[in-house]
Amino acid sequence: MDILLALWNSIPGDIQTLLVVILKIVAIVVPIMLTVAYLTLAERKVIGYIQVRIGPNRVGPRGLLQPIADGIKLAFKEVIVPSKANRFLFLSAPLLALAPALAAWAVIPFDDGMVLADINAGLLYILALTSLSVYGIIIAGWASNSKYALLGALRSAAQVVAYEIAMGFALVVVLMAAGSLNLGDIVRAQEGSLIHWFWLPLLPMFVVYFLSGVAETNRAPFDVAEGESEIVAGFHVEYSGMAFALFFLAEYANMILIAALTAIMFLGGWLSPFQGTFLESTFAWVPGLAWLLGKMAVFLFLFLWFRATFPRYRYDQIMRLGWKVFIPLTIVWILVTGVAILGQLGPWFD
Amino acid sequence: MSIEPVLFYIFSAILVTASALVVVVRNPVFAALFLILAFFTSSAIWLLLEAEFLAIVLVLVYVGAVMVLFLFVVMMLDINLAPLREGFIRYLPVGVVVAVIVLLEMAVVVGPENFGLEQMPAPARHGADYSNTEELGSILYTVYAYPFEIAAVILLVAIVAAISLTMRRRPRVKYQNPAEQVLIRRNDRVRMVKMEAEKKENKEQ
Numbered sequence: 001m002d003i004l005l006a007l008w009n010s011i012p013g014d015i016q017t018l019l020v021v022i023l024k025i026v027a028i029v030v031p032i033m034l035t036v037a038y039l040t041l042a043e044r045k046v047i048g049y050i051q052v053r054i055g056p057n058r059v060g061p062r063g064l065l066q067p068i069a070d071g072i073k074l075a076f077k078e079v080i081v082p083s084k085a086n087r088f089l090f091l092s093a094p095l096l097a098l099a100p101a102l103a104a105w106a107v108i109p110f111d112d113g114m115v116l117a118d119i120n121a122g123l124l125y126i127l128a129l130t131s132l133s134v135y136g137i138i139i140a141g142w143a144s145n146s147k148y149a150l151l152g153a154l155r156s157a158a159q160v161v162a163y164e165i166a167m168g169f170a171l172v173v174v175l176m177a178a179g180s181l182n183l184g185d186i187v188r189a190q191e192g193s194l195i196h197w198f199w200l201p202l203l204p205m206f207v208v209y210f211l212s213g214v215a216e217t218n219r220a221p222f223d224v225a226e227g228e229s230e231i232v233a234g235f236h237v238e239y240s241g242m243a244f245a246l247f248f249l250a251e252y253a254n255m256i257l258i259a260a261l262t263a264i265m266f267l268g269g270w271l272s273p274f275q276g277t278f279l280e281s282t283f284a285w286v287p288g289l290a291w292l293l294g295k296m297a298v299f300l301f302l303f304l305w306f307r308a309t310f311p312r313y314r315y316d317q318i319m320r321l322g323w324k325v326f327i328p329l330t331i332v333w334i335l336v337t338g339v340a341i342l343g344q345l346g347p348w349f350d
Numbered sequence: 351m352s353i354e355p356v357l358f359y360i361f362s363a364i365l366v367t368a369s370a371l372v373v374v375v376r377n378p379v380f381a382a383l384f385l386i387l388a389f390f391t392s393s394a395i396w397l398l399l400e401a402e403f404l405a406i407v408l409v410l411v412y413v414g415a416v417m418v419l420f421l422f423v424v425m426m427l428d429i430n431l432a433p434l435r436e437g438f439i440r441y442l443p444v445g446v447v448v449a450v451i452v453l454l455e456m457a458v459v460v461g462p463e464n465f466g467l468e469q470m471p472a473p474a475r476h477g478a479d480y481s482n483t484e485e486l487g488s489i490l491y492t493v494y495a496y497p498f499e500i501a502a503v504i505l506l507v508a509i510v511a512a513i514s515l516t517m518r519r520r521p522r523v524k525y526q527n528p529a530e531q532v533l534i535r536r537n538d539r540v541r542m543v544k545m546e547a548e549k550k551e552n553k554e555q
Contacts, residue, residue: 089383119402120402120481120482120483120484121402121403121406121481121482121483124403124406124407124410124483125406127406127410127414128406128407128409128410128413128414131409131410131413131414131415132409132413132414134414134418135386135418138418138421138422138425139383141425142379142421142425150425153425154422154425154426157418157419157421157422158422160418161415161418161419164414164415181483316526317528320528
């Protein structure tokens, strides 16, 4: 132990900081990757039970090793680059899809002070990075040199640009209510009790934000970018092996990110739901991280539930919902929240 | 030695290269992608200047929205490059003259005599608790409130103008009204007719 400590102290200070940051990044990314793997299993199981099936149950006890088997299968498959496709862009598109989905986790607070980069403009950073995730899809669609992939990419571009505006406005309302762009401060502004959380005063924004998040991650019922019944598999038709697996990882990492953000903005992040009631001291031993993970699990289940329940939206109706319903609603709610803050409406804005 | 100058030179090199390639590359999709790279690196340089709000907004607005639409259009173009390069020699003298004039103008305006440390002192470094976003917000809504509002109104007029230019009802285009679709009743479309059961003459055949 002493030798290790001596070794650590012999490293220069800057390198020490760098090592600590890298360790923190690993501590965030590895659990996310594991969650992604088991989210795919959860999806198949949940949808299986909704459709009165059992789902995967052959690999390992109760099918628990299925994601590992899938991973090994994908890693050893051949990556095929279509002829006349642009090789460099074709192979960098999956990376461009995955990188923003992981980079956004840098500002997510898991508990009070448990955050990699506690930056002031955290909300803006999140918005900027979620708006970047569309590039992976567009570039994949164009570089594949395939008409179905290009169609999927164009659909996705139009859809993401539309829903990003609604998402941005919903977050403007959150920042008005919290008075800060820092995600930790946004959670602290919701302190009090279950009714102090922003889901109640910002209820329409809560719904708009989560549904825009579903649309932004190209999940059912907004998955026209994939649209397997019309354009085969959309932007990733031509991908196989690890390159395809990266798109898969990006989609699920984005889902987890949206779940975490919705929990932080509207359901009080790491705060206990029993705060301010007689049960508060009984549940004081539960770490904040557990509450956040529980809230995220609820939203992730909603993602799966949507997919098993709703048929795919028609394309013109997706556009109508985004531009003519969500955006006007968010603009109206900016005014409503402004008046509420001016009138110091309790218990949120006093 | 501080790491900041190293970062600055790395980002500047990428920025200059990317900007040059935007003009030079033949494929318009690559030009758009290099423009995105240029935006990204300039946002990194703004971050070095402690202007995190502008840096993130540059990525959010230009990279996240404007360039997506640019790529959207450029990808659907099927440009034949041969006719584009035809008049190169003929237009070269005019192009060179314009380029030299622009270069001279820029040299006059952004030369060292206008931006040297004698004209403006180096800005003080701020601590970690300094919020560029907050400072920018408070100065925009106090000192520059009227110019800010005027800019907003001009943008609003531009939006209205753009929409009114593109919105025209063409008579032959089929248009769906979802409200009407939802409001439709069965009786408007289907009529149930009562009919007597008919008997077949020969059951065997």
